Amino acid sequence: MRIGVIGTGAIGGTIAALLDRVGHLVEVTARGAQLEAIRADGLRLDGGWGTHTARVAAAETLRTGPELAFLCTKAQDAAAAIRANADLLDGITVVVVQNGLAGLREAQQLLPGSDCVGALALYAASFLSPGRVSVTTTANTYLGAGDGPPPAAAVEAARILDAAMPAFAIDNFTGAQWTKLIVNQINALPAITGLSAQEVIGDRRLRAVLTASLQEATRIGYARGVRYGSIQGLDDRLLRVVARAPRWAAQGVPLLMRRRMGSTPNPGSTLQSIRRGQLTEIDYLNGAVVDEARAAGQDAPINAALTALVHEVERTGAFLTPAEVAERMRPLIS
Ligand SMILES: NC(=O)C1=CN([C@@H]2O[C@H](COP(=O)(O)OP(=O)(O)OC[C@H]3O[C@@H](n4cnc5c(N)ncnc54)[C@H](OP(=O)(O)O)[C@@H]3O)[C@@H](O)[C@H]2O)C=CC1
Ligand SMILES: CC(C)(CO)C(=O)C(=O)O
Structure with missing residues (x-):
């Protein structure tokens, strides 16, 4: 599957590397030294889920239309990152991996034509240096939206992610x-x-x-x-x-x-x-x-x-x- 990862820091780097490891065609966005390092040496992951170097396509914005995307910036950068990639996010499922309460709501407002779902990463990851990310604690990711059962898009995105790292769709995402x-x-x-x-x-x-x-x-x-x-x-x-x-x-x-x-x-x-x-x-x-x-x-x-x-x-x-x-x-x- 063609998967885009926007914001390839600690969490985006982990997701991109692990999705690449299970065979998806992953494309990432990155900037500056991080972009240069990924282009030169790949995205290098180590820690709790093992080591893997992902040779992924990288640019400042997405270049090919993904079928599924993960938005992994910090909350304050999410709106700019969405706007810069909005054309290619329209109509697909966008998984917003973010702490805080605002991320999913903001993505839904900015991308009315997409199925936006939220994801809570309970694992911990560190950005070590450009191109290098380490998982310091392994744990589940929970996907969903709203306070009822998870929407179909969250169930499907959790199924795809779960092949790479433990992921589950949950009820009452707002409460989580x-x-x-x-x-x-x-x-x-x-x-x-x-x-x-x-x-x-x-x-x-x-x-x-x-x-x-x-x-x-x-x-x-x-x-x-x-x-x-x-x-x-x-x-x-x-x-x-x-x-x-x-x-x-x-x-x-x-x-x-x-x-x-x-x-x-x-x-x-x-x-x-x-x-x-x-x-x-x-x-x-x-x-x-x-x-x-x-x-x-x-x-x-x-x-x-x-x-x-x-x-x-x-x-x-x-x-x-x-x-x-x-x-x-x-x-x-x-
Ligand atoms: N790290 C962790 O252990 C955990 C983090 N989280 C949450 O996950 C989310 C991501 O965190 P984390 O990975 O640690 O953050 P990082 O700062 O490591 O990564 C964020 C990435 O987004 C990039 N970025 C910033 N602005 C833009 C933009 N406009 N367009 C594209 N990319 C952009 C940054 O690039 P640049 O450096 O060039 O600005 C950076 O590579 C946060 O909400 C965090 O709270 C949740 C659980 C655990
Ligand atoms: C729970 C914790 C502290 C795990 O690293 C986290 O979510 C974060 O770093 O933002």
């Missing part, structure tokens, strides 16, 4: 997006401190901040009437308990997340942007919680403070120590 937003509470603190997700969770002070922000985000979801989807060992019933639990009990969630991540250091996708000197996706992660809180007539001060700290590091390039983070967050963490 919210559960993933709770999991992505882990992204901010690595971006603020430069530490891996595992190191953040291992630090008692940072784990307290993470637990408090995660509980705040969970409560905002309930204030918005969310029915959380069941992924990563988290579901609506458990999160209802977590939202109101004392912090010492709720910290079981970050500890569970660390166990699932395994021991290969995971910087998270937000710290990876910082390390490359790029703007982060934080307005679509903790920032989305702040927006949802506002829509519910509430505040989310912990998520707002973490969003501001990530923007501070984007501006200054200087990471904070765990002690500095604890001090800055102390007024909000009772």
